[in-house]
Amino acid sequence: xxxxxxxxxxxxxxxxxxxxxxxxxxxxxxxxxxxxxxxxxxxxxxxxxxxxxxxxxxxxxxxxxxxxxxxxxxxxxxxxxxxxxxxxxxxxxxxxxxxxxxxxxxxxxxxxxxxxxxxxxxxxxxxxxxxxxxxxxxxxxxxxxxxxxxxxxxxxxxxxxxxxxxxxxxxxxxxxxxxxxxxxxxxxxxxxxxxxxxxxxxxxxxxxxxxxxxxxxxxxxxxxxxxxxxxxxxxxxxxxxxxxxxxxxxxxxxxxxxxxxxxxxxxxxxxxxxxxxxxxxxxxxxxxxxxxxxxxxxxxxxxxxxxxxxxx
Amino acid sequence: xxxxxxxxxxxxxxxxxxxxxxxxxxxxxxxxxxxxxxxxxxxxxxxxxxxxxxxxxxxxxxxxxxxxxxxxxxxxxxxxxxxxxxxxxxxxxxxxxxxxxxxxxxxxxxxxxxxxxxxxxxxxxxxxxxxxxxxxxxxxxxxxxxxxxxxxxxxxxxxxxxxxxxxxxxxxxxxxxxxxxxxxxxxxxxxxxxxxxxxxxxxxxxxxxxxxxxxxxxxxxxxxxxxxxxxxxxxxxxxxxxxxxxxxxxxxxxxxxxxxxxxxxxxxxxxxxxxxxxxxxxxxxxxxxxxxxxxxxxxxxxxxxxxxxxxx
DNA sequence: AATCATAATAGCTTTTATTGATAGTTTTCC
DNA sequence: GGAAAACTATCAATAAAAGCTATTATGATT
Numbered sequence: 094x095x096x097x098x099x100x101x102x103x104x105x106x107x108x109x110x111x112x113x114x115x116x117x118x119x120x121x122x123x124x125x126x127x128x129x130x131x132x133x134x135x136x137x138x139x140x141x142x143x144x145x146x147x148x149x150x151x152x153x154x155x156x157x158x159x160x161x162x163x164x165x166x167x168x169x170x171x172x173x174x175x176x177x178x179x180x181x182x183x184x185x186x187x188x189x190x191x192x193x194x195x196x197x198x199x200x201x202x203x204x205x206x207x208x209x210x211x212x213x214x215x216x217x218x219x220x221x222x223x224x225x226x227x228x229x230x231x232x233x234x235x236x237x238x239x240x241x242x243x244x245x246x247x248x249x250x251x252x253x254x255x256x257x258x259x260x261x262x263x264x265x266x267x268x269x270x271x272x273x274x275x276x277x278x279x280x281x282x283x284x285x286x287x288x289x290x291x292x293x294x295x296x297x298x299x300x301x302x303x304x305x306x307x308x309x310x311x312x313x314x315x316x317x318x319x320x321x322x323x324x325x326x327x328x329x330x331x332x333x334x335x336x337x338x339x340x341x342x343x344x345x346x347x348x349x350x351x352x353x354x355x356x357x358x359x360x361x362x363x364x365x366x367x368x369x370x371x372x373x374x375x376x377x378x379x380x381x382x383x384x385x386x387x388x389x390x391x392x393x394x395x396x397x398x399x400x401x402x403x404x405x
Numbered sequence: 406x407x408x409x410x411x412x413x414x415x416x417x418x419x420x421x422x423x424x425x426x427x428x429x430x431x432x433x434x435x436x437x438x439x440x441x442x443x444x445x446x447x448x449x450x451x452x453x454x455x456x457x458x459x460x461x462x463x464x465x466x467x468x469x470x471x472x473x474x475x476x477x478x479x480x481x482x483x484x485x486x487x488x489x490x491x492x493x494x495x496x497x498x499x500x501x502x503x504x505x506x507x508x509x510x511x512x513x514x515x516x517x518x519x520x521x522x523x524x525x526x527x528x529x530x531x532x533x534x535x536x537x538x539x540x541x542x543x544x545x546x547x548x549x550x551x552x553x554x555x556x557x558x559x560x561x562x563x564x565x566x567x568x569x570x571x572x573x574x575x576x577x578x579x580x581x582x583x584x585x586x587x588x589x590x591x592x593x594x595x596x597x598x599x600x601x602x603x604x605x606x607x608x609x610x611x612x613x614x615x616x617x618x619x620x621x622x623x624x625x626x627x628x629x630x631x632x633x634x635x636x637x638x639x640x641x642x643x644x645x646x647x648x649x650x651x652x653x654x655x656x657x658x659x660x661x662x663x664x665x666x667x668x669x670x671x672x673x674x675x676x677x678x679x680x681x682x683x684x685x686x687x688x689x690x691x692x693x694x695x696x697x698x699x700x701x702x703x704x705x706x707x708x709x710x711x712x713x714x715x716x717x
Numbered sequence: 718a719a720t721c722a723t724a725a726t727a728g729c730t731t732t733t734a735t736t737g738a739t740a741g742t743t744t745t746c747c
Numbered sequence: 748g749g750a751a752a753a754c755t756a757t758c759a760a761t762a763a764a765a766g767c768t769a770t771t772a773t774g775a776t777t
Binding site: 094095096097136137138152153156157160161163164167168170171172174175178179 | 406407408409448449450464465468469472473475476479480482483484486487490491
């Protein structure tokens with residue numbers, strides 16, 4: 094049994110296809126096939142059921158794949174140990190970011206980071222919180238930026254910043270004259286929300302008084318952008334709430350419709366999250382330092398009340 | 406990096422000598438030397454400091470060795486997974502036993518077990534509870550027999566039997582005339598105890614009324630054998646307590662000094678414990694079945710009160 | 718039946734692991 | 748202080764393996 098064989102097995106398990114797995118492993122298909130066979134021979138057990146299309150993993154195969162993942166991950170840590178010793182910060186690093194943070198936060202730190210750590214090849218993927226978590230577990234992501242607290246067993250959370258919610262309330266709205274917002278004034282039924290799957294949607298649902306039930310309205314909104322929500326809001330379809338960073342780039346006319354919450358403002362906690370096994374911890378730490386330092390300049394410290402991003 | 410290389414590194418780390426490590430790895434010394442060098446080259450770091458005699462492990466080397474141990478253990482588990490699937494009962498199985506159980510229990514089941522499962526190569530090690538737990542975690546032990554409950558997160562406990570405590574009270578002792586013992590009669594200060602580290606010592610300390618404080622006496626006993634305690638007891642230095650199985654082989658004269666506790670007798674729970682990952686569960690189950698069946702014949706069922714083996 | 722997608726096999730090449738012999742050190746011991 | 752012993756590194760040769768290209772086998776789809 095070799096680590097290479099285990100890696101090949103993992104590739105096949107992932108792509109359910111020997112040819113593709115071989116490609117992704119940068120070897121030819123026969124090479125990969127034979128190594129997988131060799132391992133199966135050595136263990137005298139079938140890992141894959143090749144009679145099914147696409148290829149299926151046998152029952153034992155599942156256990157072996159899970160263990161192989163483990164072993165390969167642990168093996169990769171050897172390099173990490175060495176890197177840490179040498180103070181080397183480099184290599185590939187895959188970072189996931191939730192959609193509502195991506196467009197505002199990424200421009201703030203990306204340039205700084207790649208300048209400071211030119212040897213890190215940063216790969217950034219936009220995904221929902223749910224997928225971020227899955228990919229941190231399966232090793233496809235080295236870290237992610239998401240709204241927290243998530244309280245997941247295998248994940249470590251390090252808060253980066255607390256981002257207050259800001260109301261966008263057009264003049265004609267019933268709250269148009271209010272000076273400051275308070276959560277009790279909100280009615281979930283006249284707030285425009287992002288589509289299902291965005292955790293910011295759940296943030297807001299959690300913020301609104303649960304007693305006011307969420308009734309299915311005569312129109313269904315399927316937007317993933319605040320841009321759309323603001324425009325609809327201007328059309329008189331309701332107010333909306335934005336994360337603070339998303340309010341910075343609005344034009345002056347739109348900024349006039351912004352209303353802050355009374356202190357302590359409801360806010361979301363945005364954290365760098367990663368697997369508690371702390372692989373690539375040096376890069377993760379570097380990332381944490383860069384992001385939190387750039388954010389410190391953008392969000393003034395204030396008293397906030399953290400709203401959970403989890404749907405109930 | 407290959408698993409073989411890691412195994413070679415582990416061998417060198419263990420024997421602090423390339424030649425011996427090579428022997429133990431069943432390869433020639435150049436083979437091992439070159440593979441270790443190859444790994445060092447690949448990682449571009451020195452694992453061993455060959456300038457020192459005997460060979461020393463570098464600082465990073467320590468971390469790498471620890472991680473290598475991890476990886477090699479995890480890799481061995483693949484075979485376990487396969488064995489489990491096949492219902493194969495065989496291979497190496499390392500069992501730890503606490504000292505106060507070892508001499509009485511082992512002869513009772515060992516012969517039966519090795520006859521019934523000739524393909525299992527049973528390796529038995531006597532260790533303190535503390536070390537048993539550590540070695541179950543690090544994979545050096547597949548299972549162990551210890552006094553429970555321990556309530557450790559990663560360990561499963563399966564009670565084998567409940568072993569009542571029996572008093573050994575010489576005639577001249579203040580309790581020499583009592584018919585049955587009751588815990589309240591005990592005074593921790595006139596009971597001879599095993600030396601620190603034995604969990605049976607803690608069993609007894611927990612049994613004795615905590616209100617009677619444990620005062621440092623004018624003599625300190627450092628014995629690990631009940632034999633010694635009994636002899637000292639006969640010399641008038643106090644009474645002592647024995648686990649039931651240890652009373653079976655006493656000569657008749659000594660048996661006359663034994664006194665049972667009033668029902669429900671205080672007892673220790675002796676369990677088979679193992680990692681909750683349940684590797685080698687077939688063998689573990691086989692062991693459990695064999696032991697519990699032989700013990701059933703030796704200890705009559707009775708009402709007992711379980712005393713914790715943990716020192717407070 | 719022909720085609721397509723995919724995995725297995727065969728034959729060959731390249732790479733790697735291992736070996737025995739030996740050289741170069743350091744330690745040990747007289 | 749010097750010979751012997753103990754130990755690791757190096758070298759050249761060889762055995763083992765992992766890889767590649769080309770081809771065949773399999774099985775589903777048209």
